[in-house]
Amino acid sequence: MAEVVLDEVQKSYGRVTAVQDFSLSIGDREFVVLVGPSGCGKSTTLRMIAGLEDIGAGTISIGGRVVNELQPKDRDIAMVFQNYALYQHMSVRDNLAFGLRNRRVPEPQIDAAIAQAARILSIEPLLDRRPRQLSGGQQQRVALGRCIVRNPQVFLFDEPLSNLDAQLRAQMRLELKELRQRVPTTSVFVTHDQVEAMTLGDRIVVMKDGLVQQVGTPLALYRRPANRFVAGFIGSPAMNFMDGRLTMEDDRLIMTGDGFSLSLPPTILGDAAPTGQHALCMGIRPQHLRLGGPSGPGQLGLGGTLMVTEQLGDEQIVAIRVGDKDVRIAGVDPDLRLAPGTGLEVSAGVENLHFFDADTGERLRATT
Amino acid sequence: MSVPTAVSAERHAAGFFEALAPGGRRVLFGLAAVAICLLFAFPVFWLVLTSLRPGFAVYYVHRGTDFTLDNFHDVLAQEIVLKALFNSFMIATLATLLSLAVTATSGYMLSRFKGPIPNTWFSLIYVFRCVPYVSWVLPLYFVTRQLGIFDTYWGLLLPHVAVHICFFSWIMKGFFDGIDPSMEYAAMIDGCSRWGAFWRVAMPAAIPGLTALAILCWLYTWNEFLFALILTSHETPIITVVMAQFVHELGMEWHLMSATAVLALGPALIVTLFGQKYVIRGLKV
Numbered sequence: 001m002a003e004v005v006l007d008e009v010q011k012s013y014g015r016v017t018a019v020q021d022f023s024l025s026i027g028d029r030e031f032v033v034l035v036g037p038s039g040c041g042k043s044t045t046l047r048m049i050a051g052l053e054d055i056g057a058g059t060i061s062i063g064g065r066v067v068n069e070l071q072p073k074d075r076d077i078a079m080v081f082q083n084y085a086l087y088q089h090m091s092v093r094d095n096l097a098f099g100l101r102n103r104r105v106p107e108p109q110i111d112a113a114i115a116q117a118a119r120i121l122s123i124e125p126l127l128d129r130r131p132r133q134l135s136g137g138q139q140q141r142v143a144l145g146r147c148i149v150r151n152p153q154v155f156l157f158d159e160p161l162s163n164l165d166a167q168l169r170a171q172m173r174l175e176l177k178e179l180r181q182r183v184p185t186t187s188v189f190v191t192h193d194q195v196e197a198m199t200l201g202d203r204i205v206v207m208k209d210g211l212v213q214q215v216g217t218p219l220a221l222y223r224r225p226a227n228r229f230v231a232g233f234i235g236s237p238a239m240n241f242m243d244g245r246l247t248m249e250d251d252r253l254i255m256t257g258d259g260f261s262l263s264l265p266p267t268i269l270g271d272a273a274p275t276g277q278h279a280l281c282m283g284i285r286p287q288h289l290r291l292g293g294p295s296g297p298g299q300l301g302l303g304g305t306l307m308v309t310e311q312l313g314d315e316q317i318v319a320i321r322v323g324d325k326d327v328r329i330a331g332v333d334p335d336l337r338l339a340p341g342t343g344l345e346v347s348a349g350v351e352n353l354h355f356f357d358a359d360t361g362e363r364l365r366a367t368t
Numbered sequence: 369m370s371v372p373t374a375v376s377a378e379r380h381a382a383g384f385f386e387a388l389a390p391g392g393r394r395v396l397f398g399l400a401a402v403a404i405c406l407l408f409a410f411p412v413f414w415l416v417l418t419s420l421r422p423g424f425a426v427y428y429v430h431r432g433t434d435f436t437l438d439n440f441h442d443v444l445a446q447e448i449v450l451k452a453l454f455n456s457f458m459i460a461t462l463a464t465l466l467s468l469a470v471t472a473t474s475g476y477m478l479s480r481f482k483g484p485i486p487n488t489w490f491s492l493i494y495v496f497r498c499v500p501y502v503s504w505v506l507p508l509y510f511v512t513r514q515l516g517i518f519d520t521y522w523g524l525l526l527p528h529v530a531v532h533i534c535f536f537s538w539i540m541k542g543f544f545d546g547i548d549p550s551m552e553y554a555a556m557i558d559g560c561s562r563w564g565a566f567w568r569v570a571m572p573a574a575i576p577g578l579t580a581l582a583i584l585c586w587l588y589t590w591n592e593f594l595f596a597l598i599l600t601s602h603e604t605p606i607i608t609v610v611m612a613q614f615v616h617e618l619g620m621e622w623h624l625m626s627a628t629a630v631l632a633l634g635p636a637l638i639v640t641l642f643g644q645k646y647v648i649r650g651l652k653v
Contacts, residue, residue, distance in 0.1 A: 052553050072556045079557050085550035089572040102559025146558070 002028050002063045002153035002186045004049065009058035011044050011210075018044045020210045022058070031180060031187045033201035035194060035233070041210040042190045043158055049188060050156050051075050063153050073102070078147035079156040082163060084139040086131035092142050093127040099150045113149040120182055121145050121175075137168045141175075148183055157189040161196060173199055194234050198222070206230050228361035231283050231354055237317055239283045240327045243358060246278045255282060259323025262300050268350060269364055279358035286317065286330035288352035293345045300350055302327065306342045320344050412633070419626035426622040439627035449628060452605040455521075457635065459606070460589040463525050467532035467585050468578060474533060475540025476566055480549060496534045504531075505598045512599055519601040527599065528589050536581055543577030544570065576649045583643035590636055607632045 004026040011019040019041040026032045034042040047053040049060055051072035059066050067075050078099075087095050093114060100110045118124045121141045131139055140160060147155055161169045161176075173196060180187070180200075191197055197204045198218045206213040206221065206229070214226040218234075225231035231239045244257030246264075253264040262282075294301045304320035304327060316332040329346055338344075355364040388396065418426050420435045443449050474493075477486050508527050509518070517523035547570060555565035571578075596606035611632060614625035 050553075050557060052556070071561070072553075073559045073561070075557075077557060079554065081550040081554060083548055083550055085548065085554040087551060087555070087569055087572075089575075098555070099558035146554070150558075 003061075004154055004186060004188065005059075005061045006045070006049070007059045007061075009045070009048060009055060009060060011041070011048060011053060011056040017210050019048070019056075022212060024205060024212070024215065026186060026188065029184045029186055031189065031200060031202045032205060033189045033191060033197040033203070034205045034207060035191055035197040036207035036213075037192060037233075039209075040207040042192075042207050045207075046156055046158055046188055046190045049154070050077055050079050076153045077156055078150050078152040078154075079158065080140070080143045080147055080160040082159040084131070084136075084143045084163075086139055086142055086146075088131050091128055091130060092123065092134070092145075095131065095142060096127075096145050096149050099146065110149075113151075114145075117145040117148040120148065120179070136164050137172060140164065140172060144176075144179065148179075153186065155185050155187040157187065159191055160189075162191070162193070169196075176200060195236060198234065204234075206233060224363070225283075225354065226363055228281060228283070228356040231356065231363075235285055235287075237286045237328050237330055239285050239354070240289070240325075241356075242282045242284075242322070242325055242327070244280065244282060246280055255280075257282075257323060258325065259304070260302055262302075264300070264353075265350060268353070269355060280364060281356045281358050281361075283354035283356060284327075284348050284352060286328040289327070289329040289346045289348045291318070291329065291332060291336075291344060291346055294347045298350050299347045300353070301345055301347045303343065303345050306338055306340055306344050308340065309338055318344075320346065415626050415629055415633075418622060419630045421623060423621065423623045426626075439623045440631070443624055443627045443631065448605050448610055449607075449631070452607040452610040453631065455604055456590055456607040456632070459521060459524055459528070460586045462521065463528040463532065463589045464582050464585040466525065466529045467536060468582055470529065470533050471536045471540045471581065472571065472574070472578060473566075474537040475542075476544050476570060478537060478541040479544035480552075493534050493537055496530075501531070502594065505594055508595070509598050518599065519603040521604065523599050524595060524604065524606070527595050528592065532585055532588070536585065539581060540574075540577065543574050543581075547573045576646060579643065579646040580649070583639055583647055586639055587636055590632075590639075
């Protein structure tokens with residue numbers, strides 16, 4: 001068993017708090033992704049698990065053993081770094097063998113482990129080369145190999161794909177998924193790329209300013225973001241947000257904002273329905289909007305002026321201006337010719353709307 | 369009025385270089401490079417020429433055709449010159465080894481660690497660098513006398529190492545700044561202690577820089593005169609001081625001094641020729 005448990009972990013640098021009250025239990029063989037913008041504390045958390053940073057407060061345990069005071073070498077972990085961190089003065093073979101030789105593993109076993117890792121990662125022809133003779137993708141494979149040969153309890157990944165170009169990154173994502181199936185090991189993966197987080201993680205931890213914003217499966221985060229930050233961070237293109245005020249008129253809720261007025265079912269916010277005038281923020285994913293007016297009950301319409309279109313080949317992403325906000329619509333027919341300045345009506349099902357408190361950013365309605 | 373004139377002069381100058389064909393520009397730069405090289409090489413050439421002239425002809429080096437190797441024979445017959453060459457070689461080599469051992473760790477600490485100890489060390493080095501070199505000499509004379517190491521290897525080695533630490537720790541810090549610390553983190557996860565990561569991963573990566581520094585240290589100590597003059601005497605003669613002693617109360621033996629200088633030039637030249645590619649590669653790190 002190699003559970004990783006973080007219990008109220010904190011880390012400060014002087015007066016700056018990098019990580020605050022981080023608690024998480026990572027199951028055996030689970031793949032957890034820490035995601036967030038630069039400076040949110042995700043890498044610091046990973047480095048605390050690795051033992052490369054002292055833990056300010058709280059405890060971290062790996063496989064049931066508290067590791068706060070253990071050296072990195074004694075934690076039985078392996079780590080892949082953003083810039084590969086291969087030993088430049090050693091051959092690929094020696095890079096792979098380094099950790100095993102340090103642990104005084106007999107040479108025949110080392111050779112067998114290297115052969116197996118090289119086969120899994122298809123790096124057999126590279127074993128006698130030096131790291132600087134390899135491409136970025138090959139170097140990253142060697143870095144993965146260095147982890148695999150050790151057969152550690154936990155893999156730690158610190159933005160391992162961010163130095164690769166877009167095409168190679170997509171390929172390496174797939175290879176990482178395959179690797180997970182072949183070598184199932186508890187893993188913590190840090191990235192700022194939400195696509196990597198969504199595609200790789202069993203669970204995702206979204207962080208901001210040292211605080212955990214939400215922990216959940218990729219689908220849960222996509223469908224039920226806990227706050228406006230998570231809603232904007234997860235999903236591509238990013239969710240559209242529209243600020244407005246909510247009033248109750250007769251038996252309808254009316255949301256009025258800059259350039260729009262929507263009539264909403266009174267039950268849409270459930271128990272969280274505000275009384276009187278209430279400022280809030282409505283979110284709609286670009287994928288949930290479609291061109292054209294409401295086609296029936298349960299649909300809402302918005303009018304705006306076409307600003308720009310982005311042609312992606314299989315779809316267009318269209319941006320319309322509503323009031324002072326740009327609203328993006330994804331999944332538009334790529335053959336549809338649209339001229340900038342044209343008035344357009346778009347609609348969405350009420351079940352796809354998200355509402356957030358204007359002040360706190362917290363979610364106001366549970367959308368299924 | 370003056371501004372348009374200046375602008376036009378600048379344009380004219382720029383136009384002169386632009387008007388030259390690329391080949392012409394290369395020739396111009398080549399000629400400039402040759403002129404600069406000659407400027408530096410001429411004194412060495414004159415020195416070699418003087419060392420090959422008999423004593424009576426050294427003031428007319430450019431005239432006459434008398435050339436001899438007797439000067440080298442006479443110089444090498446003097447025990448003090450051989451001893452001085454040996455001492456200089458030993459002190460330059462030992463000072464280089466000791467300095468590298470300290471500057472490598474000192475530079476690594478300055479590059480990788482933050483806190484009061486590295487900050488204090490950094491400040492100390494900075495202060496010592498600011499002190500004029502010559503003002504160290506007299507205190508060092510008294511200190512070496514007091515410690516009983518005047519006119520010994522240690523009496524000369526320790527001041528040299530101290531100077532090297534102050535000057536080269538900064539350069540070494542720069543080398544380590546250029547080495548990705550992730551490699552050391554990977555080594556620590558792979559089973560090394562912090563010291564092990566330094567020794568087995570950071571140090572091999574710093575070899576070009578270390579080689580450059582070793583060469584600079586060696587040449588600096590080999591050529592150094594002031595410390596050697598004040599801190600040594602008959603027991604530990606040093607080649608730079610022995611060379612100067614051909615100027616004495618009975619006159620100036622330029623031919624012997626030149627021959628000794630050419631002998632002293634030899635090892636320095638070999639080290640420079642051997643090491644120049646490492647120095648350039650190291651300083652580029």
